[in-house]
Amino acid sequence: MLNTKNKLLIILFATTFWNVGAQTKIELSPREKPVTISKHIYGHFAEHLGRCIYDGFYVGEDNTAIPHTNGVRNDVVAALKELQIPNLRWPGGCFADTYHWKDGIGPKEKRPAIVNNWWGGVTEDNSFGTHDFLDMCELLETEPYLAGNVGSGEVQELADWVQYVNFEGRSPMSDLRRQNGREKPWKVKFWGVGNEAWGCGGHMTAEYYSDIYRKYATFMSDWSNTGGLYRIASGANSADYHWTETLMKKLPKNLVKGIALHHYAVIDWNKKGPAIEYTDEQYFRTMKSAWFMNELVEKHSAIMDKYDPNKEIALVVDEWGGWYEVEPGTNPGFLYQQNTMRDAMIAGMTLNIFNNHADRVKMANLAQTINVLQAVILTKGEKMITTPTYHVMEMYKVHQDAELIPLAIDSKSFVWNDEAIPAVSASASKAKDGKTYLSLVNIDPKANQDVEINLGKAFSGVSGRVLTSKELRDFNDFDAPQRIAPRPFDGSKLNKERLHVSLPPFSVVVLALDEQ
Structure with a gap:
């Protein structure tokens, strides 16, 4: 039997063992008071940009070389289901504020073509539209997050889109949906009211956008009586704290569920550095930019706390990830970059930040899913591979809807x-x-x-x-x-x-x- 002196020695030994080194x-x-890490922190982003949609998700219904379901690659569906992705943002990004959803419905041979002015100046044939995306989300067993056109679209256009995808009764838009082959509505919950209104979404001031938001959000009606739409305001560019302050002051709580934030881990917007052959200094500077996300979340959250102490409005970081120079020989407008262990470091660090601030951060979207920026999947013809970032997301899925410690x-x-x-x-x-x-x-x-x-x-x-x-x-x-x-x-x-x-x-x- 141990005496008191021997017990004390054992305790001191154990303490020394754990502290050494x-x-x-x-x-x-x-x-x-428990806080849940929302699964929606682990969301993804699919923009009409480069080879994300076409040649990424979608290879066409007539493709005989690549196994698919209604044109969507089966290997991609399987890989993303393994991640248990909770939501998928579409169609942009900057593309969203030039996208007119009615161009992407009806018979594909009759859909008008447009030019993607933001990303490479390529012709967009609109063969992948609303039905294609929302049906794909059902395949993926994920929730769609639609980004509405506020920059070049009108209020009625966005209101019609909500009615088209969500209304079950008789109406001009729900009747048009049925005419195009879908009887039941998809019941889309998540809606972005514009994107980067401070930049490619219209170069607006925070004050002007706040008024525009109130107008658009008012006419985005919901008829399901299941809690209403989850409207997300176009939020700040990185450290623009005035933008968040203005929105929190001016937006009524009954019209907004989330305020967005965009921040990329980038060395210098004028000289981003290579995706693979980066120097040790470039690695450090990328990590420093990624770690800055912690300060951003804390400072934007502190502003939101002043106006919303009960944390009813979410901080939605719906664009994040590493951004480098494109791979040599690829279209600069396609933003195709390789994915190294540096990207795994960004992903792990950033997700830890989001988890630890789960009382305010309720949703986030890695940019982007396939073949663009910090992608989780890369494709090349019939081949598909998963990246280091994919593996981090797969390892971290255990945190989805878990109780934060x-x-x-x-x-x-x-x-x-x-x-x-x-x-x-x-x-x-x-x-x-x-x-x-x-x-x-x-x-x-x-x-x-x-x-x-x-x-x-x-x-x-x-x-x-x-x-x-x-x-x-x-x-x-x-x-x-x-x-x-x-x-x-x-x-x-x-x-x-x-x-x-x-x-x-x-x-x-x-x-x-x-x-x-």
Whole structure:
């Protein structure tokens, strides 16, 4: 039987064991009032841009080389269902404010062609329209998020679109829908009222857009009596806090459910740097820009808290991701870029930020799904591959609709010259399967990070997966589609309520903890 002195020595030994070499310390502390990490944080974005829609999602009903369902690639559908994507934003982006939805309904041979002035100046034949997109969302088992045309469209046009897709009774628009082959409405919940109104959506001031929003939102009627439309206002460009302040002051709560925010991890808008052969300095600057998302979310949320202390209006980050120069030899307007381990770092860090602010961030959309910017899927003819970003999203899906476990983190810094950002980010949740999940990211490209975690209570077991590679600039391509993929992780040691994790350089780790 141990005496008091021996017990004290054991406690001191255990404390010393967990503190030795620990560079980062994390403490989990469940809150009294639970917060759910909305699954809609894990949304995606599909714009009529480059090869995202055509040659990405859609290969045409007459294609005999690629297996498809009504023109939509079956391999893409399977891959996105594996991610459990909760929503998909369409048709833009900048394209949304030049898109007239009636051009994309009815017999395809009779649909008018337009020029995509924003993205490459290519001719758009409108063969992929409202029915095609909403039917595809049913295949994907995901909710559609439609971005309405406010920049060049009229109020009646947007009101008609809502009626066309949502009204079950007799009306001019619902009758037109039936004429075009769809009896039941799709019941679309999520609606963007314009896009980037401060820029490609009309170069408006915040004050002017607020009035325009009120007008358009008023005539977007809903007849389902199931809680109404989820109207999302075109929000700020990165650190434009005046825009958020103005919208929160001027928009009535009965007309708005969410306010958007757009921010990309970019080194310099005039010199974005390459997607693959980036320098160490360019890597650091990309990570610094990605980490800036944390400050943006906190500062925009603080403004929203002044006017909406009960957090009834969501912050919707419906465009985020890395943005680099296009791949050599590709159309500059198509925004096709390769996806390396740097992109996995952006994805893991950003999703941790969103999770940790789940009381205000209720929805987000990675830009974009296929062949554009930080894509989760790349296609080339009959071939399709998934990217490092895809694998992060798949690993993190355990957080969807789970209960957030707040945490405090004291991280070692990732330093470049005289600048520094945290090397480690993390988020935690308790899922409906009873397990506690912990996601950890080490963005340092050269150093392991030893992390000591106080779990707050004892657990009986731990397992996990890691995403990393031999080189930071590694990527999956059509000749080596599985070069980067998750694998089992054995770098954690559990001692009841203490967890020690050794994170490899540039890695994403997701751990599952079993209750006692």
